[in-house]
Amino acid sequence: xxxxxxxxxxxxxxxxVLLAAVPASAQIEDLISAYTGANAEGYLEPLKLAIxxxxxxxxxxxxxxxxxxxxxxLEAGLMTVLFSDDDRTFKATTExxxxxxxxxxxxxxxxxxDAIIVEGHGGTAFAFPGGLNLTSFSLVAPQLRIGSFKxxxxxxxxxxxxxxxxxxxxxxxxxxxxxxxxxxxxxxPPVDLAAGFMYQTFNLGDDLIDATAFTFGVQVSKRIPSxxxxxxxxxxxxxxxxxxxxxxxxxxxxPVSLEFNSSSTAHLTLGLHAQASIVSLYGEYNLxxxxxxxxxxxxxx
Amino acid sequence: MSNKMRRIIALLVVLGLxxxxxxxxxxxxxxxxxVLRNTYEMDFEEREDSADYVGDSEEIDVxxxxxxxxESFDPPLDRDDITDARLLSASYEVTWLEDPGHDWEISGRIxxxxxxxxxxxxxxxxxxxxxxxxxxxxxxxxNPSGVDLFNExxxxxxxxxxxxxxxxxxxxxxxxxxxxxxxxKFNWTAHVYMYVVSPFSLEVFDIFE
Numbered sequence: 001x002x003x004x005x006x007x008x009x010x011x012x013x014x015x016x017v018l019l020a021a022v023p024a025s026a027q028i029e030d031l032i033s034a035y036t037g038a039n040a041e042g043y044l045e046p047l048k049l050a051i052x053x054x055x056x057x058x059x060x061x062x063x064x065x066x067x068x069x070x071x072x073x074l075e076a077g078l079m080t081v082l083f084s085d086d087d088r089t090f091k092a093t094t095e096x097x098x099x100x101x102x103x104x105x106x107x108x109x110x111x112x113x114d115a116i117i118v119e120g121h122g123g124t125a126f127a128f129p130g131g132l133n134l135t136s137f138s139l140v141a142p143q144l145r146i147g148s149f150k151x152x153x154x155x156x157x158x159x160x161x162x163x164x165x166x167x168x169x170x171x172x173x174x175x176x177x178x179x180x181x182x183x184x185x186x187x188x189p190p191v192d193l194a195a196g197f198m199y200q201t202f203n204l205g206d207d208l209i210d211a212t213a214f215t216f217g218v219q220v221s222k223r224i225p226s227x228x229x230x231x232x233x234x235x236x237x238x239x240x241x242x243x244x245x246x247x248x249x250x251x252x253x254x255p256v257s258l259e260f261n262s263s264s265t266a267h268l269t270l271g272l273h274a275q276a277s278i279v280s281l282y283g284e285y286n287l288x289x290x291x292x293x294x295x296x297x298x299x300x301x
Numbered sequence: 302m303s304n305k306m307r308r309i310i311a312l313l314v315v316l317g318l319x320x321x322x323x324x325x326x327x328x329x330x331x332x333x334x335x336v337l338r339n340t341y342e343m344d345f346e347e348r349e350d351s352a353d354y355v356g357d358s359e360e361i362d363v364x365x366x367x368x369x370x371x372e373s374f375d376p377p378l379d380r381d382d383i384t385d386a387r388l389l390s391a392s393y394e395v396t397w398l399e400d401p402g403h404d405w406e407i408s409g410r411i412x413x414x415x416x417x418x419x420x421x422x423x424x425x426x427x428x429x430x431x432x433x434x435x436x437x438x439x440x441x442x443x444n445p446s447g448v449d450l451f452n453e454x455x456x457x458x459x460x461x462x463x464x465x466x467x468x469x470x471x472x473x474x475x476x477x478x479x480x481x482x483x484x485x486k487f488n489w490t491a492h493v494y495m496y497v498v499s500p501f502s503l504e505v506f507d508i509f510e
Contacts, residue, residue, distance in 0.1 A: 030374065030501070034336040080508055096338070096494050097390040097440030115334035115498045117385060122445035123452060125387040127496045130334040136509040 029208060029248045031109060034129050035095075036250055039106075040258055042090035043131075044246060046083060046110045048211075048260055050137035052242030053290040054079035055175070055200050055213040058141065059155065061273040061282035061296060062232055063192040063221040065181035066148045073145045073300025080138040081292030083110050088131070094118060098126045107131040141173060145300070151181030157200060175200030175213075182218075191222045211244040215267070229276040236269035240288065265289035328504045335378075335501045337370045338389065341493040343468055344396075349485040352478040358414075358469035359491075363458050367497055378499045385498040386455040388448050391422060392438040392492045395430055399486035404431040405479075409472035411491065413447050415454045415464060422447030422468070430487055438492060455495065468493075 028047075032040050058077025092106035099121050106116045111131035118126045147153030157175030179196030183189040197216035203209065217238025224231045246258040271284025271294075278299045286292050343359035367386075371378040393411070407430065411423040423441040433439060454464035468491060479485040 030335055031333070034338050034496075078508075082509055097392055097438070099390065099440065099442065113331055113333035115336055115385075117498070120389075122443045123387070123448035124389055124443060125385070125496075126389055127334075127336045127385065127498050129336040132333060132503075132505050133331050134505060134507050136507055138506060138508055 028109065029205065031129050031131070032246075032248060033250055034127075036256055037095075037258075039092050039095065039128075040246070040256065041260060042092060043106075043108050044258070045090065045260075046087040046108050047137065048242070048244045049087075049263070049290040050081045050083070050110075050292075051139070051202060051209070051211055051244065052213055052240065052263065053081045053286065053288060053292050054137065054139040055141075055202060055211070055242070056198075056215050056238070056240045056267060056288070057269075057286050057292060058284070058294040058296050059177070059198050059215070060179065060194070060196075060219050060234070060236060060269075061221075061271060061280070061284070062223075062234055063181075063183070063194040063219040063236075064223060064232075065151050065153050065179060065184075065192075065194055067151045067181070067184050068148055071145075071147045071153070071301065073298050075143045075145060075296060075298035075300075076140055077143070077294050077296035078138060078140050079292065079294045080136050081290050082136050083134060088112065092116075092128050094120075094126045096126075098124065102126070104128070110134040110137065139173075141175070143175070145298075148181075151184040153179050155179065155196075155198065170203070170205060172203045173200065179219075191220050194219045207247045209244060209246055211242065213240070213242045215240040217267070219269075221273070229274055232273040232275065234269075234271050234273055234282075234284075236267075238267045238269070240265050240267045263289065329507050330502065331505050332500045332502050334384070334498050335374075337367065337497040337499070339366050339370065339495055339497070341366070341491075341495075343491045343493075344488065345470065345491065346488050347470075347485060349472070349475075349479050350481050352475035353473055355471045356469050358467050360465055360467050361493070362463065362465055363454055364463040367458065370497070371499070374501060378501065380459055380461065382499045383459050383497050384500065385496075386452075386459055387495065388443070388451040388455070389494040389496050390440055391443060391494065392440045393423070393425075393433075394438045394490045394492065395433040395436070395487055396490055397488040398430050398434045399484075401483055403477065404429055405485055405487075406430075406476045407472050407485075408474040409470060411441075411468065411470045413450055414467040415450050418450055418453075420444065420447040420450040422451070433489075434487075451493075451495070 035043055057079040088111035089105040090108050091103055093103045094101055102118050106128035107130050109131050113130035113133045115130050116128040141157045143157040145155050155177045159173040177198030179194050182193040195218045200213045202211040215238045219236040221232050221234035241264045243262045244260045250256050265288045267288040269284050269286050273282040281297050283295045341361045347356050406427050408426040410421045413420050413422045421444045457464050
């Protein structure tokens with residue numbers, strides 16, 4: 001039986017980073033309150049893809065799962081996606097009877113901060129709001145990994161913050177999943193193999209963003225002892241689904257509810273895990289519809 | 302892979318994390334253009350006995366709603382911050398019609414007064430009240446001189462004034478012509494849409510900037 005450490009977290013730090021990482025719900029509401037319908041969906045689409053990609057990252061950093069014994073690790077993953085130029089604009093169409101109806105490239109929520117003004121008939125004009133001008137979007141997810149029973153471990157992600165601050169809004173993240181070792185059934189396997197699933201819910205603000213994420217897949221890794229540390233390249237192939245609903249009040253205080261189409265994507269993870277004593281660190285690249293990086297640390301026994 | 306190489310990789314991972322978590326300036330100032338849209342709604346009741354009439358007027362206080370919207374931000378936005386404010390569109394909606402058993406077709410204008418100036422905002426011609434009732438908002442082609450007068454009021458608002466705009470309609474033709482025994486009675490609502498653009502400063506979390 002090998003005592004293992006995984007990715008370490010400092011919950012207090014994670015809480016602070018998570019608060020900073022999520023764009024303030026009030027800010028997003030201020031920006032999208034000028035939009036309804038298709039424009040609101042186009043405006044928020046990059047944020048939807050980014051949240052989905054972040055939630056599906058940093059779920060594992062090894063395929064090795066001991067067959068038996070108590071193993072607990074407290075972890076934190078910092079998940080980040082980088083936005084491309086395509087994410088920064090969307091095809092926006094004038095609303096509210098503006099004449100002539102005009103379609104332009106307007107900033108998304110991660111796009112330029114400059115508003116786009118469209119001139120209309122008779123001196124009228126229409127304005128599209130700017131975005132937050134982000135190059136990346138990050139989330140920190142504190143998580144607890146508990147094993148092992150017959151080569152199976154459970155993973156929990158949980159965060160609930162009632163900031164009491166209108167500028168940040170409430171943030172909550174709840175996730176749970178199971179992984180099972182496949183390589184335990186093999187005789188002297190050259191690599192470790194595992195398969196598992198993860199279900200997560202993410203909420204921001206008072207129902208501003210309500211998202212659910214589900215993924216299942218397989219992982220492979222190879223533990224390479226190296227002096228005081230163990231180096232472990234790992235990879236994973238999974239199928240991710242993500243659903244996000246958005247609710248807010250428009251500028252007339254009328255409720256607006258957006259139900260984005262559920263998105264699904266194949267997801268390839270390539271990473272490197274380093275473990276020394278009780279501390280471990282990892283970094284990974286996630287190739288999917290929205291690609292990104294994740295870094296994590298953890299400690300445990 | 303040699304032990305030396307493995308240690309270098311491990312060290313790079315550790316350094317990368319350290320730079321990202323502690324070494325970067327994670328919070329960045331942003332100035333973004335927020336757009337506030339405002340709708341003014343005015344309800345009118347027309348009770349007319351002739352084809353040529355001037356309806357009652359309604360006033361709107363341009364500053365009232367916009368100031369409230371600006372103050373809803375934290376920190377509050379100021380009129381001086383506004384970079385653009387203009388009329389976006391206008392519509393009318395017939396909400397009630399006393400049906401005498403026949404349709405009414407009316408032609409006339411919707412007027413706008415600001416200060417000493419009066420301009421036509423909307424020309425309408427041969428408008429069937431039967432068709433308009435229940436059709437919801439009907440967006441109007443706006444008269445440039447009326448739009449200019451509205452935008453002038455918005456400019457004065459940005460300059461610190463509190464403009465009051467007055468709206469009314471007049472009819473110069475109605476078929477059939479109303480009379481004391483066959484009065485034209487209907488209610489309608491005018492919707493006037495405008496927007497304000499203002500820069501707003503905030504901090505965002507962005508690791509890779």
